[in-house]
Amino acid sequence: xxxxxxxxxxxxxxxxxxxxxxxxxxxxxxxxxxxxxxxxxxxxxxxxxxxxxxxxxxxxxxxxxxxxxxxxxxxxxxxxxxxxxxxxxxxxxxxxxxxxxxxxxxxxxxxxxxxxxxxxxxxxxxxxxxxxxxxxxxxxxxxxxxxxxxxxxxxxxxxxxxxxxxxxxxxxxxxxxxxxxxxxxxxxxxxxxxxxxxxxxxxxxxxxxxxxxxxxxxxxxxxxxxxxxxxxxxxxxxxxxxxxxxxxxxxxxxxxxxxxxxxxxxxxxxxxxxxxxxxxxxxxxxxxxxxxxxxxxxxxx
Amino acid sequence: xxxxxxxxxxxxxxxxxxxxxxxxxxxxxxxxxxxxxxxxxxxxxxxxxxxxxxxxxxxxxxxxxxxxxxxxxxxxxxxxxxxxxxxxxxxxxxxxxxxxxxxxxxxxxxxxxxxxxxxxxxxxxxxxxxxxxxxxxxxxxxxxxxxxxxxxxxxxxxxxxxxxxxxxxxxxxxxxxxxxxxxxxxxxxxxxxxxxxxxxxxxxxxxxxxxxxxxxxxxxxxxxxxxxxxxxxxxxxxxxxxxxxxxxxxxxxxxxxxxxxxxxxxxxxxxxxxxxxxxxxxxxxxxxxxxxxxxxxxxxxxxxxxxxxx
Numbered sequence: 001x002x003x004x005x006x007x008x009x010x011x012x013x014x015x016x017x018x019x020x021x022x023x024x025x026x027x028x029x030x031x032x033x034x035x036x037x038x039x040x041x042x043x044x045x046x047x048x049x050x051x052x053x054x055x056x057x058x059x060x061x062x063x064x065x066x067x068x069x070x071x072x073x074x075x076x077x078x079x080x081x082x083x084x085x086x087x088x089x090x091x092x093x094x095x096x097x098x099x100x101x102x103x104x105x106x107x108x109x110x111x112x113x114x115x116x117x118x119x120x121x122x123x124x125x126x127x128x129x130x131x132x133x134x135x136x137x138x139x140x141x142x143x144x145x146x147x148x149x150x151x152x153x154x155x156x157x158x159x160x161x162x163x164x165x166x167x168x169x170x171x172x173x174x175x176x177x178x179x180x181x182x183x184x185x186x187x188x189x190x191x192x193x194x195x196x197x198x199x200x201x202x203x204x205x206x207x208x209x210x211x212x213x214x215x216x217x218x219x220x221x222x223x224x225x226x227x228x229x230x231x232x233x234x235x236x237x238x239x240x241x242x243x244x245x246x247x248x249x250x251x252x253x254x255x256x257x258x259x260x261x262x263x264x265x266x267x268x269x270x271x272x273x274x275x276x277x278x279x280x281x282x283x284x285x286x287x288x289x290x291x292x293x294x295x296x297x298x299x300x301x
Numbered sequence: 302x303x304x305x306x307x308x309x310x311x312x313x314x315x316x317x318x319x320x321x322x323x324x325x326x327x328x329x330x331x332x333x334x335x336x337x338x339x340x341x342x343x344x345x346x347x348x349x350x351x352x353x354x355x356x357x358x359x360x361x362x363x364x365x366x367x368x369x370x371x372x373x374x375x376x377x378x379x380x381x382x383x384x385x386x387x388x389x390x391x392x393x394x395x396x397x398x399x400x401x402x403x404x405x406x407x408x409x410x411x412x413x414x415x416x417x418x419x420x421x422x423x424x425x426x427x428x429x430x431x432x433x434x435x436x437x438x439x440x441x442x443x444x445x446x447x448x449x450x451x452x453x454x455x456x457x458x459x460x461x462x463x464x465x466x467x468x469x470x471x472x473x474x475x476x477x478x479x480x481x482x483x484x485x486x487x488x489x490x491x492x493x494x495x496x497x498x499x500x501x502x503x504x505x506x507x508x509x510x511x512x513x514x515x516x517x518x519x520x521x522x523x524x525x526x527x528x529x530x531x532x533x534x535x536x537x538x539x540x541x542x543x544x545x546x547x548x549x550x551x552x553x554x555x556x557x558x559x560x561x562x563x564x565x566x567x568x569x570x571x572x573x574x575x576x577x578x579x580x581x582x583x584x585x586x587x588x589x590x591x592x593x594x595x596x597x598x599x600x601x602x603x604x605x606x607x608x609x610x611x
Contacts, residue, residue, distance in 0.1 A: 014512045022410045026420050029404065033423050033481065039449060040438060054452050102331035111324040121335065126592055129342025130584030131564075132571040137341050156334050187323040216431035219546050223572055234433045241437025242550050268441060272434050279429045284422075 044068070044269035048262030051269070067270030070263060076247065077240075077271060080233035087150045087232055088214040095210040096203055098156045103164035104191045108177070121158045135223060149224035150232065154213075160206050167202040168195060204289045212279055237275055241268055349582035362578075369582035379566075379583070386562040386587075389548075390540035392476050398536050401484045402529065405491035406517055421492075424485025436550040439478055440465065466555040475551060475560075490532065494525040530608040538595030541587060563587045 035058075042060045043051055050061035071077055105111045106118055128134070134153070143149040172195060180190050196203075218234035225231060239245045246264050349369060351362040373379040404424065411417045430438075442448050443464035451461040464470050498521055506516045522529075545564040552560045563583060571580025595610075603609035 014514070018513050019410065022407050023416075026407050026411065026416075029407075030420060030423055033427060033485070036438060036442065036481075037426070040441075052447070054447050057449070098331050098334065101327050105324040105328040108324065110320060112321055113325070117328065117332070120340075124335065124339040126595060127343075127588055128339065129345050130581055130588065131567050132577050132580045132584065133342035133345025133348065134338070135572060136345055136577070137338065141337075152334075153338050155338070156331055158339075161331075181320070187320045188327060191327065212429060216429075216433075217546075218431075218433055223568075234431055237431070237433045237437065238550065241433060242440065265441075265447060268437065272437060275434055276430055280426070283426065283429055 040269055040272055044266070044273045046266070048259050048266045050262075051265045052259070052262030066263065067266035068274070070267045071270045071274050074247065074267070074271075076228075076231075076236050077233070077274075079229065080231060080236035083147075083230060084215055084233040086147065088211055091151045091154065091214045092207055092210045094151060094155050095157070095160075096207060099160050099164050099206055100191070100196065100199070100203070102156060102161045103168060104195055105187075106161070107165045107168040107172075108187070109174075110187075121161060125158050131223075138224060144224055145226045145230065147230060150214075150220055150230075153220060153224075154217075157210070157213075160209060164199070164202055164206060168199060172198055201289055208282065208289070211282075215279060233275055237271065240271060346581060346585055348578050349585045351578060353578040353581075365578075369579045370586060372579065373583050373586065378561075381558075382561050382563045382566045382583075385559055386541060386543050386564075388559070389472055389475060389543050389562060392472050393479060393543070394536050394540060396476055397480050397483070397487075398533065400480055401487035402491050404484055405488040405495060406521065408488065408492060409495045409521070410513060410517075421485065424488070426485070427482040428486040430482065432546045432550060435478060435482060436547060439474065439551070443474075463555075465551070465553060468556045468558040468560070471551070471556040471559045475548065479547070491525065491528065494528040495521060498524040526606075527608045530602055530606055531610060534595070534598050534602050534610055537598045538591065541591040541594060 038058065039056070042058060043056045044067050045060040045063050045065070046056050046067075047062035047064045048066060050056055055061045102121075106114050106121075108114070129137075138144060138149060138153055141152075143152060176194060177190060180194060185193070216234065218232070218238060221230075221232050221235045225235075246267065345359070347359050348362075350364060350366060351359060352365050352368075353359060353362045408417055408420055411420070427435075440448075442450050443462075445451055445461050445463055450464070454461055462470070464474055502520050502524070503516060506520050511519065541563070543562050543564065545562075545568060548560060548562050549565050549568065552565060564587070567580050567584045567587070570576050570583065599609050599611060
């Protein structure tokens, strides 16, 4: 009895030390993740002068909205925004329809050919034609430098089809299908009346995945689009943030060189915030579903 | 009673037949997509074995066998792209694989629900930042004069470092910014696995006087080992598929010695310089090696641990 109590006390002391260590590490992680985010937001609200002096450390210095003013006066950014919204909304809508059309038949045991099609799909996850052959197909179809080039080549993601199929198979019991087919419901009718409404949670997750990938990608625009009028936001961001190509006419009304430099830097911080806002806005609402999505994928293993 | 009438059997077969036709109709559009955008490009792989000219087409161009593969695998510039890809891929694996697991274990040990939710919410967030913004932020932070990192170095009396202008720093910059961005997202899966560890096993270990650390080592980790192994198989299998998007954005003339990887090379040779055949050959080499790696690791794992992806 005596010795046992002793080890219990020793154990709890070690545990307390361990837990303190865990908390310390997590607080450190929290700080490391948060600091860059806070810094960008703070810098975006500071004055051009403060940014160019390097006076911003954590909180905004001489708060102004000049950076945001510059963002909204920059026509290219606004065109990019407009284009990205078009690609995201039409692309995601097509993605959801295509994913459901593909996942539902694959979820039904009655569908002969489900095995073969499943294997054909999975193979493409591990092997592809590559960059140049894919480009040539898109080119042959006459899609280069059209809006469709941003939507059709990514109309479906095989991984998301598997996610959706797994969800349908694990949530919609066979008995429901049998009952419906005895009642004379066709496979198509069953999909529209039962599967789609019951799959709302997974469709929300997929909309998030697809939507974010449309919003964030730049690669397809880089290789398929030439016209300035069609460029999505990420390509404009690349010019401003990475290639440092900033239209000088935009800041022509600023005379002093140092302030000009300050404003271009400030513009960068503000445009980072503006470009990330749409994604960050939906994030808290779908976070719950989002975790479900990862777990459905895990079930498949 | 037990034998259905021939009439019923017939109608049933008819129903199944007709519904099968409907399934094909439903899946027709996705199949068309798969055929056109995923399988048709595979036919284009034939370009890797000919000296392609657009005028003659793939099958009218002269056959050259393995000429492009030889050219790639015997020139220093080709071989260095393999070395760079492997360096970045292996470094990403060694640093990027354990950290999300440690994070998940840490979050799992926390008792306060509020703190737990906060850590999760915050660490998932960077995953949603686009590559372009990510690289843009890195460039702002490491700017020679105005970047906060160099200002901190200057304030503590050091010399400013040109992070983006150094081939030696490039892998670190790439890997650690990636960890910053994805560790939270990657930890979700492990957290889900940890939440499935049986409470009875935990309690039994507590009764036996095991400390928390011992419980993690002897209960949690063995319980989630199949998840760990499957994720490890995928991670090793993807060593060769270092993403194009981020590396291409981070590249410049000063760091290209360590930043030119296979996929950026494929892009430059093929779509920028128009050497379609050479580029296709290099791309094919990359996917084949990646595919073989994944299959090999999977097979090895099945032998050693009885766990495999397929």
